[in-house]
Ligand SMILES: Nc1ncnc2c1ncn2[C@@H]1O[C@H](COP(=O)(O)OP(=O)(O)OP(=O)(O)O)[C@@H](O)[C@H]1O
């Protein structure tokens with residue numbers, strides 16, 4: 001067994017609802033990091049209690065019903081997002097803590113009179129996971145491979161790196177969650193297979209088609225929706241329950257944070273129950289009072305059938321994305337050797353039946369849906385270490401096109417969706433004004449034809465353009481996307497070879 005040391009790189013799956021960490025000890029052996037009580041996952045929740053104490057993980061979840069305003073959960077859905085983004089409103093409607101726009105075109109969260117950036121919360125979670133791992137391993141963990149949804153943009157990836165920096169955890173590599181799951185499945189097994197990873201977690205859905213050729217893991221196409229996950233299944237139940245309560249008692253519970261948190265908690269538990277049973281009660285005593293001061297109970301029953309009716313549209317959306325990725329990769333269901341299920345929400349029978357029907361065979365049970373991503377990250381971390389004898393090659397892709405704003409707000413695509421990474425592409429440009437001194441570019445990521453519907457990654461201003469008549473300065477703009485899916489843009493004067501100075505990336509708009 002290889003020796004663990006402070007240089008060891010741990011693998012961290014920073015999930016929307018649960019996080020998990022693992023470490024490889026060599027020889028294909030991976031240990032999961034246990035939390036108090038023996039569980040291998042920790043709720044991705046941060047809270048501050050009445051006394052001002054910060055709580056993370058299980059401690060935070062234990063009190064979330066009673067302290068809904070100061071319990072921050074599912075914050076991964078907000079990372080690297082601009083406050084104007086529609087999803088921010090949607091999140092605000094479903095959580096009990098308060099959100100508002102921050103100074104950097106980002107979202108800030110209120111908690112117990114304090115304000116946090118989304119990456120501050122990710123940083124707190126990373127620090128907690130690191131500390132538990134350090135206690136378990138007996139040395140201070142300093143380095144990690146951290147996973148993100150394949151469908152994360154450059155901006156979201158940068159925010160996760162920043163979270164690590166905030167707590168002095170070196171994020172040596174960001175890798176995609178489905179790719180990590182494929183590593184957990186195939187590393188060291190000398191496989192020649194084409195697998196489809198279907199990852200439906202708490203907050204996000206990812207699907208990737210990956211060709212495994214022994215140590216090479218090549219992503220052929222990826223797709224997903226970073227706003228489609230178990231939380232949306234919970235919301236479907238919650239809406240149904242609230243509607244029923246309003247009809248029966250004329251009372252809208254949505255304005256009562258404590259009642260709402262109790263409903264959310266039970267909605268999730270009921271959903272999970274209905275994966276193994278066909279019926280479940282849904283009752284919460286003393287949920288509220290009538291205007292006359294009479295206590296009211298919430299009493300309902302749920303069947304698996306009703307849950308399926310309420311969420312069929314969500315499962316269909318995942319299947320539409322599967323079909324799109326299949327088309328992008330140019331393959332048919334029969335060309336997929338194994339379908340891997342990752343993410344807690346894939347335990348829902350309807351999900352498994354839908355996939356079995358589409359692929360005409362049941363999905364593989366070869367990986368653990370909650371642990372595969374952290375295990376894959378740990379294996380990859382191990383392969384990056386000098387002392388390692390496991391050499392893995394990951395060939396991933398960008399999930400959405402990267403491009404710049406052209407005349408009339410059109411998106412000029414520089415790197416298309418599913419372009420392999422690392423990648424680089426040079427664009428030629430000329431000065432358009434006499435004595436133009438700056439070149440300004442607005443860069444976007446997304447698959448829409450109009451930039452307004454895509455995510456603004458940043459505005460870059462290149463200073464020091466040579467004074468000359470319009471059209472006389474020939475510039476080259478170089479787009480480079482590294483193995484992590486993170487973009488750098490540089491520009492140079494083609495005639496003098498001089499590199500332009502670039503101002504800091506600004507994301508304000
Ligand atoms: N038995 C079950 N049946 C249905 N859903 C389940 C079951 N067990 C867990 N879930 C759901 O799975 C989701 C959590 O999955 P997981 O822990 O994989 O997500 P995550 O990694 O935190 O999120 P993401 O990958 O989207 O960032 C929750 O919504 C949870 O309710």
Ligand SMILES: [Mg+2]
Nearest residue numbers: 015016201343
């Ligand atoms: Mg996950």
